[in-house]
Amino acid sequence: MRYRSQSVAYWYFAWAMCLFGLQLVFGLLMAGKYLGPDPLIGVLSFDTAKTLHTNLLVVWVLSGFMGATYYMVPEESRSELFSIRLAYLQLGIWVAMGLTAVVGYLFGWNAGVKLLEQPFPLKLVIVAVMLMFLFNVGMTIYRARRWTVTEGVVLAGLLFSALLYLPALFRFDNYTVETFYRWWTIHLWVEGVWEMIQGGFLAFLLIRLSGADREVMEKWLYVIVGLVFMAGILGTAHHYYWIGVPKYWLPIGGIFSALEPVALVGMAMYAYFAMRRSGVAHPNGLAIHWTVGSAVFTLFGAGLLGFAHTWPAVNKWTHGTLVTAMHGHAAFFGAYAMIVLAMISYTLPYLTHNRSEKGSTLGYVAFWLMLGGMFGMTLSFATAGLGQVYLERIMGMGYLDTQLRIQVHFLMLIGTSIIFSAGVMIFIWDFFRTGPKLADEENAAGEPLVEHA
Ligand code: HEM
Ligand code: HEM
Ligand SMILES: [Fe+2]
Numbered sequence: 243m244r245y246r247s248q249s250v251a252y253w254y255f256a257w258a259m260c261l262f263g264l265q266l267v268f269g270l271l272m273a274g275k276y277l278g279p280d281p282l283i284g285v286l287s288f289d290t291a292k293t294l295h296t297n298l299l300v301v302w303v304l305s306g307f308m309g310a311t312y313y314m315v316p317e318e319s320r321s322e323l324f325s326i327r328l329a330y331l332q333l334g335i336w337v338a339m340g341l342t343a344v345v346g347y348l349f350g351w352n353a354g355v356k357l358l359e360q361p362f363p364l365k366l367v368i369v370a371v372m373l374m375f376l377f378n379v380g381m382t383i384y385r386a387r388r389w390t391v392t393e394g395v396v397l398a399g400l401l402f403s404a405l406l407y408l409p410a411l412f413r414f415d416n417y418t419v420e421t422f423y424r425w426w427t428i429h430l431w432v433e434g435v436w437e438m439i440q441g442g443f444l445a446f447l448l449i450r451l452s453g454a455d456r457e458v459m460e461k462w463l464y465v466i467v468g469l470v471f472m473a474g475i476l477g478t479a480h481h482y483y484w485i486g487v488p489k490y491w492l493p494i495g496g497i498f499s500a501l502e503p504v505a506l507v508g509m510a511m512y513a514y515f516a517m518r519r520s521g522v523a524h525p526n527g528l529a530i531h532w533t534v535g536s537a538v539f540t541l542f543g544a545g546l547l548g549f550a551h552t553w554p555a556v557n558k559w560t561h562g563t564l565v566t567a568m569h570g571h572a573a574f575f576g577a578y579a580m581i582v583l584a585m586i587s588y589t590l591p592y593l594t595h596n597r598s599e600k601g602s603t604l605g606y607v608a609f610w611l612m613l614g615g616m617f618g619m620t621l622s623f624a625t626a627g628l629g630q631v632y633l634e635r636i637m638g639m640g641y642l643d644t645q646l647r648i649q650v651h652f653l654m655l656i657g658t659s660i661i662f663s664a665g666v667m668i669f670i671w672d673f674f675r676t677g678p679k680l681a682d683e684e685n686a687a688g689e690p691l692v693e694h695a
Contacts, residue, residue, distance in 0.1 A: 243592040243679065245316035247323035252593040252678040253333055254309025255586050259670045261302035261340065262579075266663050268295040273659060276645070276652045286348070293347050293359045299574065300357070301340055306582030307439055308336075308375055311396055313589050314446055315379050318393040321386035324378050326681055332374040339367045355420065357428050358410045365411055372404040391460035392445045395467060399438030406430050418486035425481040432573070433502060433544075434474040440536070440581045441466050441509060447533045447584055448513060453520035462512055469505035477502050480552050484561060492554045499552045503545035513537035526591065528601025531609050532584035539580055539613070543572025543620070559635050564648075565627035572620040586673065594676045608669035615662025622658055626651035 243249065268291045274280065275288050316323055323329060343364055346352070352359045360368065379397060383389045410427045414420040445463045449456050479495030513534045522530065547569040551560045560566065587605060591597045626648045634644040 245322050246681045246683075247326045247329070248313045248316050248589075249593060249679055249681045249683075250323065250326055250329040250333070251309040251313035251589060253330070254305050254312065255589075255593075255673070256678075257333065257337055257340075258302040258305040258309065258582065258586075259673050261298045261305065262666060263670055264344075265295055265298035265302065266659075266666060268292075268298065270656070270659060270663070273652055273656050277649060277656070290347055290350070290352070293352060294344065296357055297343060297347070297359060299579075301343075303574075303578045303582055305336065306585065307400065308332075310443060310582065310585035310589070311375075311379060311393075311400065313585070313593075314396065314443075315382050315393055318390045318446075319383050319386035319388050321382060321388070324381035324385060328374060328378045332371055332378070335367065335374075336371050339364055339371065355410075355424060358424060362411070365407075369404070369407065369411075372400075372407070376401060376404060390456075391463060392442050392449070392456075394442075395438050395445070395463055396442030399435045399442060402435040402438070403431060406435060421485045422482065422487060425478050429478045429481055430474070432577070433477060433499075434470060436578060437470045437474070437505065437509075438467055440540070440577055441470075443581050443585055444509065444513060444533065444537060447529065447588055448516040450588070451522065451524045451526065451530050451533060452516045453523035454516040455520070459512075459516065462508075466505055466508045466512060469508055470502075473498050473501035473504060480557070483554050483557055496553050500549060502552075503541070503549050506541045506545035510537045510541040525599045526588055526601055528605045528609065529584055529588035531606070532580055532587050535609070535613065536576060536580035536584055539572070539576030539616075541576075543569065543574075543576040547572050547620070547624075559631050560627065563627050563630050563635075564623050565631060568620055568623035568627050571623060572616065575616050583669065590673065592679075594678050596676050602672055602675075604668055604672040604675075608665045608672060611661055611665030611668065613665075615658050615660075615665055618658025619655060619662055622651050622655035626655070 271282065271286065272288060272291045272295060275282075275291065312323060312329060343360060346361060346364070347359065351361050353361050353365075358365075376397075379400075383393070383397075406427050409423045412423070414423070441463055445459050448454055449459050475498075476494055477499035479491040480499035482491040482495055514537075517530070517534060524530075551557050551565055551569065587601060591599045591601075629648040629651065630644055633639045633647060634641060639647075
């Protein structure tokens with residue numbers, strides 16, 4: 243850690259770890275509910291559990307993005323953060339918002355819009371937090387009068403994420419209209435501006451972990467971002483097939499979203515060639531696993547498994563089934579969970595005491611358990627989903643009858659998600675195993691904190 247203010251990143255990561263753990267509790271509860279009988283039915287409904295599961299995911303990933311940005315910007319702009327205090331105040335409000343949302347959801351305080359369930363007052367708090375964050379980071383760069391393409395891409399991604407959240411503040415009486423705009427936020431986040439954030443972090447990590455030349459890496463980063471938007475913007479229409487909008491959205495959605503994997507192939511090649519051509523220039527092998535792993539798993543979960551059901555002719559059968567859950571898990575994990583875990587694995591030796599730069603054995607165990615577990619979960623959802631599509635949509639069997647016949651796949655889901663959860667628990671344990679370095683420690687000890695290139 244070169245700059246004392248980078249230490250704020252630790253606390254954002256710590257919050258992300260807590261929410262990650264809690265997210266899994268609701269995932270396991272939902273898997274249990276699918277198997278039934280459900281003793282909690284009167285206390286926690288499936289939809290409340292799902293709201294909590296997905297919202298916790300989004301909030302922990304965003305906390306990770308914020309922490310990683312607070313670590314990255316001082317290094318890229320070669321300056322302390324504009325205000326450490328503001329960063330902590332922002333975290334305090336963010337944590338309070340998160341806790342209120344969790345309790346609120348448990349008591350039915352829910353806006354009822356899928357993935358945007360946050361009640362209106364909390365949405366306003368989220369906007370305020372984003373503004374504080376962007377102001378702090380923006381002022382840091384403005385004051386330093388120095389910026390790099392890598393941080394610029396991450397920041398543009400975060401700025402657009404905030405802007406794209408604005409349509410979510412409006413409510414529409416017409417369900418079709420509401421669904422139409424809902425995807426401006428959700429789809430354009432995960433298949434647009436968040437991919438900029440992932441790409442920027444990928445560049446940051448690859449430049450440090452391999453010996454790759456910054457100029458070359460940043461040039462290709464532009465190409466990847468260009469490819470993301472070329473397909474991703476009109477690709478939104480792959481959510482418009484059956485919602486009551488004109489038919490011309492079908493070919494638009496099919497063609498453009500089918501092109502989306504091109505950018506993801508680009509991203510995987512980006513990581514592969516950086517490592518292959520420039521070799522390894524850093525001892526942190528664990529961070530290399532997460533970094534390259536993220537690019538590869540995104541290609542699998544988002545690229546391949548997204549492509550598999552994005553054509554109208556396929557989606558007409560699979561829409562809203564467990565096939566969607568299959569893709570949702572693998573894509574979100576590969577792209578956004580793994581890139582945050584990569585940034586954590588890279589920065590942790592600098593943010594905490596007594597930690598080897600190489601990454602711990604525990605860290606590797608966590609990596610492989612999570613990877614294997616998530617692969618198994620993806621297969622469980624896939625087999626359940628295919629069974630569901632066949633029995634329910636092709637044979638015309640009722641929804642609940644179908645569910646009874648695919649229960650074995652939920653046993654498989656529970657088994658594989660226990661493996662996955664074990665990996666997450668080990669990661670979290672490894673994270674909290676050693677204490678953090680504090681922002682004022684440098685002065686107290688009279689010597690600088692660990693330096694690195
Ligand atoms: C990292 C990138 C991605 C993430 C995190 C992601 C995540 C998700 C999630 C969570 C859903 C469920 C949304 C809902 O129904 O509320 C979904 C749906 C969908 N995704 Fe993705 N996705 C990504 C990339 C892609 C790509 C590249 C494609 C196409 C090539 C794709 C195709 C689809 C389709 C067609 C649906 C709708 C499924 C249905 O009709 O039920 N996704 N995605
Ligand atoms: C212990 C591990 C986990 C279990 C048992 C689990 C289980 C589930 C279940 C049963 C659902 C509901 C599917 C449905 O609506 O039919 C779900 C939804 C979802 N989960 Fe998980 N999950 C786990 C971890 C994760 C992780 C790590 C991620 C992301 C990195 C994730 C992302 C999602 C998403 C995006 C949805 C919504 C998908 C949709 O819209 O259909 N889950 N999960
Ligand atoms: Fe999409």
